[in-house]
Amino acid sequence: MKPHNLVVILLICIAAATVTPASAGPADVTVTSSTLDPSVLMKGDVGTLTVEIKNNGADGVAIRSARLYGSGVVGLSDPYPSVGDIGAGTTKTFTFTVRADGGEGTFYPTLVIDFQNDGTLRHPVPILVEDTPLTATIVGKPDAFSEGKRADIAIQVGNPRPNDVSGVQVIPQGTGFTTTPTGAFIGALATDEARTVPFNLTPEGETDVAFTVSWRNGINAHAVDLTLPVTFGEDKRQADLFITNIEVTPEAGRYRILGDVMNAGLEPARSVLITPGSSAIPTDPFRVYVVGTLDPDDAAPFEVTFRTDGNATTIPIIAEYRDDDGNRYVMTAVVDLGGTAAPSAERDEGIPMTGIVVAILIAIGVIGAIFYSWRRK
Amino acid sequence: MDTGFLRVLFDPGRFFEERMRGEAGLKIPALIILAYGIVGAVAAALMVNVIIAILPGEAQAYAAFGIAIAVIGALIMGYLMWIACAVILYAISMIFKGEGTFTRTLEFTGYGFLPQFIGSIIGAAFSYQIISNLTIPPMTNIEQIAEVSESLAGIIATDPLMQISGVLSLLFVLWSANILIFGMKYARNLSTRDAALTVGIPTALYAVYILATITGWV
Missing domain, CATH: 1.20.5 (Single alpha-helices involved in coiled-coils or other helix-helix interfaces)
Structure with a gap:
């Protein structure tokens, strides 16, 4: 071989050695996965975006920086200013704090990775923002509320969102009532699931009861209110007492009233007491007549004895009763004494x-x- | 001690025995019946006065008339009762072959009303006590008047004072009967047993009636 041929071959080898890269290029680095917690944001929510990249090349790749930018969903955390090398076949994870500043929809903030050798990787990460809140509905309440009467309320909380939520609670808010329990904790609620929570509500007056349903979407707290107007009305099922078959008998020094008390309601009347009302002075032997429990469509006789001041022409007969919760009710029937002579209240009772x-x-x-x-x- | 005709209350045997020695006289018995009738008239007037007080204004104009009717009725009733009692006793004594004039029987029966006179005073006082304690509402129509009258009757009938008065009247009837036993013994020349039966039979019937009234059987 001639000497100049040998020099040419040597130069070609040197050139070849110079052209061959020292490491893998940007093309070998790919984004393998991205996750968002929570998986679906609501407007204003803050989430954590985790992006994993992998070096598919045979050699390491030097990365200068990594950052996330975009509109609608913006990164809150600082970019990675100096990342370093990612070895061949290895992965690297970047975590960004993001916030949904825009409206609803799917946003694509871009992950930008700058390589040491003038290369750049741009990868749009899809993030779903949906503002649908949890739903709260009243699935059980009485036909009418009554002052001091306990009412059974049932609240159903549903999750129409595309992601699970946690920390779900239902808390009644407002004044003029008491509830048992004072709040209900549901906890995690998977997508398309619903839970029902019962409350015993005892109103002290007409009011609005706000049931606040609160939950967490990731670290973001949300709440929605469900208002239950409490207006008093006639309970269609409550005990309804009537006093009939009144017979007024004047006796020496007093009156004796015989009659029947009937329950025309649909619920039993408990602890029924019959007493003569104001302007009457109850006397023995029947100052008060205890009927006890009066079932629906049932009737019971009663008897009361009393004196008057001599001028009374009517006397109220009072029927007191309670419902199953112990709430007290009063019914008054006016009995006419006008057609009877009045025994004097001044005379002593009994045998003189x-x-x-x-x-x-x-x-x-x-x-x-x-x-x-x-x-x- | 001679206490006049009042001696008949405590010593009727001797009183009638002495009266048999003289002619039959009806003056004192008639006065006794008059006094008995007056007390009854006062009691009736009190009751009528109560009734009149509850009548409507225009009806109260007849108050004096109503009271007068009550007084006259009570006086007449006293004499009618006297005669009726004498007739009954005279008739029953005939069963026992009694002898004596009806006038004598009438005289002695009149003396027998003396305890009734005392009893009627006490009864009137009790009735006044009951009536004065009543408050009666003013009435505007005839239905109310009927109701009040009915309730008044109920009140008076059930009043303990009235029941006590009933028992007392029974006692005075027994006292009268006791006097009349002696009266009939002498007026109709009966044995004590026959005189007791003559007086006892109607008295027992009357006592049963009084007791039935007190206890509410009738």
């Missing part, structure tokens, strides 16, 4: 002792006179 003493003395005198007349015969 003075009259008895006089009668005994007279009896002794008469018997003595009769006895005397036979002795003198």
